[in-house]
Amino acid sequence: MARPHIEPFVDRDVPFKKMTLPGFPKGMHYKMLSLDTDDGACTMTCLFEPGYRQPPGMSYTEYELFIMSGYIKIGEKVWGPGSYFFVPAGVAIEELTSPRGATGLIFYNYGEPSFVESTSDHKQAERDRFAAVNSYDDMQWTSTNFFPATAPGCMVKVLRFDPRTQGFTFLYCMTPNFWQDNISYHDCCEEAYHIWGTSWMMQFGDLPTGGYFWRPPYINHGAFASKLGILAIGRTDTQLYNHFHFNPWTNIEENRDRAANRMLQWKPDLYKWINTHGHNHPVDFEYDHGHAHGDMPHHHGDGAVEHKHKKKRRHR
């Protein structure tokens, strides 16, 4: 994903803008938090004016919507603060209205924001992946269940988990007087938005209510602290592993190098295979779009791991 390192950014410092993209009805406003300049994927704070009405319709990209204040109605069902929706590409949702207005966050994951009026799903839509939950009322806090784990006092509610990439979306909180004295980095992109409260990181200082970051892989963050606690929503694009250490001055290259060396220690056989196989194009037999289609990133032993072939036409 080609989003720059946006950290920290506080959306309270900028005004809402009218959403003017084709297809979107009047009455939706947004603040851009981060944008992928390759594919248009983005994260935005959004505001629905009182009386907002969006007809039934779908998006060309999967998206996630989280309601922070006010309420919306989808069809006849009312969704208040804490409501979370995961909407796969092409899945049509019922009419969305907001009689008294609402604010939320929208994550367009694989393309620019789009809205196409439709009462039925696109033929490629995967409706069974649609999810909706009120995370405040219907889910409970759990420990992070990572190893190594964040310090006591940081808890999560996992809203969505992608079993293939292990990327996930989660609410997280820090209790008052939370502190964690180490430095962390991850192999994944990570983003988060503070719904309420202020936390502190040794590199970036305070992140208050409305604070946001999009952090590419291998960037140091931490130590951490929060005097009064926080409530936030976070996301990763792949598996989150806490590479902890205590050297404040390491850079991305050193952190990545360390992570690769750790992989060598943890999975030596796989590491060796990846580095020595001539035409490295691993196929997951549980999924389509593997080697047969030739459209997945791979390399030919030359290290150009983003290499792709155009989809080959199948001969009958």
Next chain:
Amino acid sequence: MKFIQHKRSKEVEKWLRQEETEQKRRYRKIVAEQDALTPKRDKWIADFLYRIQTRGVHVHYNQMRKVAPEEIPVKPKRKFKVVF
């Protein structure tokens, strides 16, 4: 299905260009603000390096270990930055 191929309109292309321009401006502002934070950050780092020797560094959850003075890293001479 994560994404459905479609043709982008000129309006969408224009919108994306505008947002990209604004994002570049936002990024430059962040970098400037973070550069200005350097004196405070240097103090925070010094405090951190002291705490991990006296109270300890978090290894996993509530497990901590005290770092010996000879383990404390030395700041390299290269330029130090936190936004990449």
